[in-house]
Structures are given as structure tokens and as C-alpha cells.
Amino acid sequence: MTLEFAERIRRIPVYPAAGGYAEQAMPLVRLASNESPYPPLPAVREAIDRALRTLNRYPDPSSSILRERLSERYEVPSSRIAVGNGSCDILLAAGEALLEPGAELVYAWPSFSVYPHLAAASGARAITVPLDSEQRHDLPAMLGEITVATRLVVVCNPNNPTSTALAPADVAAFVAEVPPDVCVIIDEAYCEFNLLGDPDSSIELLSRHPNLVLLRTFSKVYGLCGLRVGFALCGSETLPQAVNQVRQPFFCNALAQTAAVEALAHQDEVIDRVTRTVAERLSVAEGLRALDLQVADSQANFCWLSLGERDEDEIMQGLRERGVLVRGGRALGADAPALRVTFGTPEENARFLEVLAEVL
Ligand SMILES: Cc1ncc(COP(=O)(O)O)c(C=O)c1O
Numbered sequence: 270m271t272l273e274f275a276e277r278i279r280r281i282p283v284y285p286a287a288g289g290y291a292e293q294a295m296p297l298v299r300l301a302s303n304e305s306p307y308p309p310l311p312a313v314r315e316a317i318d319r320a321l322r323t324l325n326r327y328p329d330p331s332s333s334i335l336r337e338r339l340s341e342r343y344e345v346p347s348s349r350i351a352v353g354n355g356s357c358d359i360l361l362a363a364g365e366a367l368l369e370p371g372a373e374l375v376y377a378w379p380s381f382s383v384y385p386h387l388a389a390a391s392g393a394r395a396i397t398v399p400l401d402s403e404q405r406h407d408l409p410a411m412l413g414e415i416t417v418a419t420r421l422v423v424v425c426n427p428n429n430p431t432s433t434a435l436a437p438a439d440v441a442a443f444v445a446e447v448p449p450d451v452c453v454i455i456d457e458a459y460c461e462f463n464l465l466g467d468p469d470s471s472i473e474l475l476s477r478h479p480n481l482v483l484l485r486t487f488s489k490v491y492g493l494c495g496l497r498v499g500f501a502l503c504g505s506e507t508l509p510q511a512v513n514q515v516r517q518p519f520f521c522n523a524l525a526q527t528a529a530v531e532a533l534a535h536q537d538e539v540i541d542r543v544t545r546t547v548a549e550r551l552s553v554a555e556g557l558r559a560l561d562l563q564v565a566d567s568q569a570n571f572c573w574l575s576l577g578e579r580d581e582d583e584i585m586q587g588l589r590e591r592g593v594l595v596r597g598g599r600a601l602g603a604d605a606p607a608l609r610v611t612f613g614t615p616e617e618n619a620r621f622l623e624v625l626a627e628v629l
Pocket of ligand 1: 355497
């Protein structure tokens with residue numbers, strides 16, 4: 270006898286997570302998951318340490334202190350802030366709350382590998398819009414795909430995996446054109462690294478667009494992906510209420526809440542990390558161009574490079590054999606050989622460039 274699963278189980282794609290997490294044998298240069306190469310701050314570690322003593326209690330189910338701190342920082346009422354077990358948790362819950370058979374969802378492709386899950390899990394129809402020739406979202410084409418059936422539009426800015434970003438004015442113009450009954454999620458997981466404008470420029474749009482959601486995370490610049498905590502700043506109270514309704518209680522664990530509150534208080538460190546990442550971004554781009562490789566204009570903590578006619582699998586394997594983990598573009602939706610490479614420490618990036626030159 271085999272178990273009979275719900276029909277949607279056959280539709281939901283398996284998330285293409287990077288490998289290498291169980292390996293201890295070789296010192297690996299891990300540039301495959303857009304993580305921060307910097308460990309949590311001492312103050313964050315101390316806060317986690319203090320919170321360990323009360324782990325016999327459930328976490329605050331409404332993450333009230335964290336939401337209060339986020340509210341102070343972004344000047345968005347805490348009733349319009351959702352917290353989650355990573356920002357993915359909020360994204361999936363939003364999909365569950367908004368989508369159903371007959372509904373449509375619009376997003377660009379290639380983009381974040383979780384978006385295909387939203388339609389597959391709900392039975393809604395996914396409308397994917399190809400990126401433009403510079404690997405950016407084609408916003409006019411996305412607008413053209415919105416119909417009466419559209420419930421949700423997702424814009425990933427900066428875009429994973431291609432690292433490119435949209436100018437704040439283009440985002441504002443896009444949001445203004447979307448009908449007010451269609452939810453717009455701007456996934457800003459990497460916004461702190463985006464130098465095309467103020468990373469917080471989208472926040473003022475919330476006061477004009479109740480249908481807008483800005484999705485952010487402590488996984489990237491704050492370096493807390495191992496704890497899982499993200500948040501959404503929303504234009505109205507309805508989305509936080511709906512995403513809370515569809516999730517299990519206590520979705521954000523106590524250590525994650527504590528660490529996030531502490532991390533938020535160290536914005537000087539955020540600026541420092543962004544500065545270091547941008548310096549690496551420039552030097553890796555220069556190194557790649559010296560190898561005659563085409564690189565997209567990165568506004569994130571990773572880059573996207575075209576391999577032309579080269580064999581993606583062979584290059585990935587060559588890098589791996591030398592202890593460097595990156596992501597192959599095909600697993601992330603590219604239709605031509607490409608690599609997505611996270612920026613690590615200066616030493617890790619230098620090693621990546623050295624090994625890539627060897628493999629090429
Ligand atoms: C675009 C994008 N959004 C969201 C996430 C998920 O982040 P979290 O760790 O907060 O779930 C990622 C993680 O890689 C991402 O690339």
C-alpha cells in the first residue's frame with residue numbers, strides 16, 4: 270500500500286537548495302546561498318545567550334517587541350507589520366491567503382525559486398514574465414499581464430538570481446498602475462545592498478497603496494539566516510491579519526525574535542557590512558571581466574555571470590572539486606549557462622576568482 274497524497278503535492282516543485290551543508294571534510298568556500306560571510310555580532314550572541322534561559326516558555330506569539338522596534342525604525346504602525354519564520358514563511362502564507370483555483374499570480378522569471386511554489390500549492394495560475402535583455406524585471410510587460418483574475422504580483426528587487434535592481438521611480442510608477450484590489454509584494458530581501466537609491470525609498474509608498482507589501486529579512490545583511498526571521502511592512506492591516514490566520518501559532522521562535530531586536534539596534538554595523546560587500550562586489554566584477562565573462566549589474570550581495578557557450582556543469586564541478594560552492598544558473602531558471610555567486614570575505618572571493626580562472 271502506498272500513501273495517497275493531495276493532488277497539489279504532485280504540482281509543488283522541490284526547492285532547489287544548495288548542497289554542501291552536511292560536509293565537514295574539506296574547508297569549503299560557501300558562495301551558493303547568498304548568506305552573509307560575517308558571523309552574528311557579539312551583542313546579538315549575548316542576547317541569544319540570555320534568551321536561552323527561558324526556552325521552557327513559548328515565544329511571544331505576536332512578536333510584539335520586534336514589531337514595535339520595526340515600527341519605530343520604519344515609521345509603519347505595528348498593526349501593519351507581519352513577522353515570520355524567515356520572509357519565505359510570510360510569502361507562502363500570503364500565497365495561501367490570497368490565491369486559489371481561478372486566481373492568477375504574476376512574477377518575473379528567472380526570479381526567486383520559491384515563487385513557483387505559490388501557484389502550485391494553491392491551484393492558481395502562474396503568469397511568468399521574462400526579464401529584459403539586461404536581466405531586469407520588465408515592468409511594463411508585467412503590468413500588461415494583470416487581468417481581473419490577478420490577485421498577486423511579486424516583484425523581486427534586487428532580483429534573485431540575476432542581482433539586478435529597479436530604480437525607485439520605476440517601482441513607484443509600477444505600483445501606481447496596479448489596480449488597488451491586486452496585492453503587490455515587493456520582495457526586498459537584498460534591498461540594503463542596493464545603491465540605485467535609498468534602500469528605504471519604497472516605504473513611503475505604503476501610505477498611498479494599501480495593497481502594497483514590502484518583504485524583508487534578517488537572513489541577508491543581518492546574517493541571521495540560521496535562526497529564520499523575516500518581516501513584511503504592509504500598506505494595510507489586512508495582510509498581516511490574513512497571514513497570521515493561515516499559519517501555526519508561535520511561528521517565530523524566541524531566539525529569532527530576540528536576535529532580530531538586538532540586530533536592529535546596530536545599524537552602524539549594517540552600514541559597515543554593506544560597505545564591505547560593495548567593495549567586494551566591485552573587485553569581483555573586475556576580476557570576472559578580466560576573465561572575459563559578462564556580469565549583470567549587481568545591486569545585491571551576489572553576482573550573476575553568463576558562461577556563454579561553456580559547460581555549466583563542468584565548471585560547477587571543477588569549482589566544487591577545488592572546494593568552492595556556487596549555484597548553477599540552470600537550476601535557478603536560466604536558459605543559458607550561468608552562475609550565481611555570493612560575495613564572501615575578501616579571501617573567499619580571491620579564492621573563487623583564482624579557482625574559476627583555473628577551471629576555465
Ligand atoms: C529574493 C528572496 N526572498 C526571500 C528569501 C528568503 O529569505 P528568508 O531567509 O527570510 O526566508 C530569499 C532567500 O534567499 C531570497 O533570495
